[in-house]
Amino acid sequence: MFWSVTQSLLDGLWTSFEIFIFTLLFSLPLGLILSFGAMSRWKILRGLVQTLVWIIRGTPLMLQLIIIFYGPGLWLGHNIWNGSESGRITATVVAFSINYACYFSVIFRGGIEGVPVGQREAGEVLGMTKSQIFFKVTLLQMIKRVVPPMSNEVITLVKDTSLARIIAAYELTFAGYSFMKSSGITWPLFYTGVFYLIFVGILTLLFNYIERRLDYFR
Amino acid sequence: MSVLEVKNIEKHFGSTKVLRDVSFDMEEGSALAIIGSSGSGKTTLLRCLNFLEVPDKGSIIVRGETLFDADRPIKEQEKDLRRKRLHFGMVFQSFNLFPQYTALENVTLSEKLLAKERPDFKQNKKEILEEIESHGKALLEQMGLAERMEHYPHQLSGGQQQRVAIARALALQPDILCFDEPTSALDPELTGEVLKVIRGLADQHTTMIIVTHEMSFARDVADHIIFMDEGVIVEQGDARQVIDHPKEERTRQFLTKY
Numbered sequence: 001m002f003w004s005v006t007q008s009l010l011d012g013l014w015t016s017f018e019i020f021i022f023t024l025l026f027s028l029p030l031g032l033i034l035s036f037g038a039m040s041r042w043k044i045l046r047g048l049v050q051t052l053v054w055i056i057r058g059t060p061l062m063l064q065l066i067i068i069f070y071g072p073g074l075w076l077g078h079n080i081w082n083g084s085e086s087g088r089i090t091a092t093v094v095a096f097s098i099n100y101a102c103y104f105s106v107i108f109r110g111g112i113e114g115v116p117v118g119q120r121e122a123g124e125v126l127g128m129t130k131s132q133i134f135f136k137v138t139l140l141q142m143i144k145r146v147v148p149p150m151s152n153e154v155i156t157l158v159k160d161t162s163l164a165r166i167i168a169a170y171e172l173t174f175a176g177y178s179f180m181k182s183s184g185i186t187w188p189l190f191y192t193g194v195f196y197l198i199f200v201g202i203l204t205l206l207f208n209y210i211e212r213r214l215d216y217f218r
Numbered sequence: 219m220s221v222l223e224v225k226n227i228e229k230h231f232g233s234t235k236v237l238r239d240v241s242f243d244m245e246e247g248s249a250l251a252i253i254g255s256s257g258s259g260k261t262t263l264l265r266c267l268n269f270l271e272v273p274d275k276g277s278i279i280v281r282g283e284t285l286f287d288a289d290r291p292i293k294e295q296e297k298d299l300r301r302k303r304l305h306f307g308m309v310f311q312s313f314n315l316f317p318q319y320t321a322l323e324n325v326t327l328s329e330k331l332l333a334k335e336r337p338d339f340k341q342n343k344k345e346i347l348e349e350i351e352s353h354g355k356a357l358l359e360q361m362g363l364a365e366r367m368e369h370y371p372h373q374l375s376g377g378q379q380q381r382v383a384i385a386r387a388l389a390l391q392p393d394i395l396c397f398d399e400p401t402s403a404l405d406p407e408l409t410g411e412v413l414k415v416i417r418g419l420a421d422q423h424t425t426m427i428i429v430t431h432e433m434s435f436a437r438d439v440a441d442h443i444i445f446m447d448e449g450v451i452v453e454q455g456d457a458r459q460v461i462d463h464p465k466e467e468r469t470r471q472f473l474t475k476y
């Protein structure tokens with residue numbers, strides 16, 4: 001029994017991991033683009049981005065996921081995600097990427113605006129080019145500011161992957177839950193918790209390492 | 219010939235005129251102090267010289283070369299902006315050191331980046347970088363920071379940070395070094411070490427413009443003084459003359475506060 005549970009949970013973990021990785025892959029650059037939009041000189045663009053962020057942060061991720069998975073099928077008459085497991089995962093990644101991009105955009109914006117203008121000006125009077133100022137002066141300071149709030153969001157993302165169960169994607173929590181349902185046993189639920197703890201534990205170590213590496217300056 | 223000629227500079231932010239018809243000359247190797255009450259436009263003037271602000275009117279001429287002329291087309295003004303900037307150095311009130319670099323790296327960074335543009339950089343990379351390194355070290359030694367070269371800014375006192383910032387500005391050998399209230403952000407007991415360094419530079423005839431609220435320092439170190447009020451130069455002249463025997467009533471009133 002233990003091995004079959006482990007096997008199932010590993011399957012679920014893999015799905016959760018896919019959602020996690022692909023969401024990061026898409027939401028990080030998208031978040032950066034949104035943060036530029038939010039700081040744009042163009043008022044309309046700024047307004048659009050702010051409205052999007054307000055809507056996405058103001059509604060539950062689960063609701064967004066349901067709308068994105070079922071919406072197209074009901075509006076267009078055919079399901080663009082196809083009913084397979086990979087379709088469910090894709091829909092989840094899309095919903096999550098939009099959601100997390102909005103959260104990341106706020107963090108990035110804080111990081112970018114948090115670097116004092118004096119840093120850029122000091123670079124300018126020293127004859128540096130715009131790109132030299134960005135890469136040699138401001139970038140690392142932004143990263144340093146952004147890492148702690150990012151680590152919070154990334155750890156939340158690990159646990160949010162369990163929301164994919166609502167559209168029947170076979171992720172980690174679903175895997176643990178199905179044993180309780182089918183065999184009436186509860187220990188797989190705790191075992192599932194251990195999987196999350198290890199996942200989050202590794203990320204925590206990673207972020208601690210990054211923070212320590214950036215600790216040499218203030 | 220004057221090293222710097224500033225002619226009829228005007229600058230406004232929105233509807234507030236911050237600089238009005240500001241003109242002055244500087245001789246090579248002289249020190250000029252700019253004094254005046256808060257909001258009189260001193261910082262804005264230095265920022266115009268360093269091209270951090272674009273004046274609305276007037277011109278800036280260094281060693282006979284017109285670096286800025288508001289009458290010329292924008293395109294031409296922006297051309298070679300980086301090269302034009304290098305005629306001036308700037309020491310900020312709040313230091314603005316780069317926190318992720320050591321004192322020495324702060325001093326050598328811009329020089330190293332500029333060296334990359336030299337045609338012979340690839341060939342003589344090692345020698346060039348070594349030269350920059352030892353130049354940076356010499357500057358920090360001159361600032362009395364021989365023991366602090368590998369320290370990061372946050373490991374240094376304010377006075378030490380400001381001296382690193384001075385070395386950083388000197389590294390590019392500007393024609394004119396500008397100081398914007400270099401001691402205003404410092405604890406009183408730390409101002410002395412920074413003023414001493416600036417005094418040393420004046421003794422070596424470094425061409426400098428110093429915005430300061432330290433009247434006795436301005437009197438002793440500067441050759442000339444400009445007193446500004448509400449964006450205009452009210453009085454300018456020999457440093458001792460202006461401080462000890464001001465001609466204008468507004469200057470006199472300002473000086474009674476010190």
Ligand SMILES: Nc1ncnc2c1ncn2[C@@H]1O[C@H](COP(=O)(O)OP(=O)(O)OP(=O)(O)O)[C@@H](O)[C@H]1O
Pocket residue numbers: 231236254255256257258259260261262263
């Ligand atoms: N970027 C800006 N936008 C709008 N107004 C500005 C800006 N920078 C400066 N000012 C205004 O210009 C005036 C002159 O400012 P400036 O900083 O040059 O004065 P200052 O002589 O350096 O004063 P202080 O002794 O307080 O440093 C002030 O009234 C200030 O509010």
Ligand SMILES: [Mg+2]
Pocket residue numbers: 260261262398399
């Ligand atoms: Mg000022």
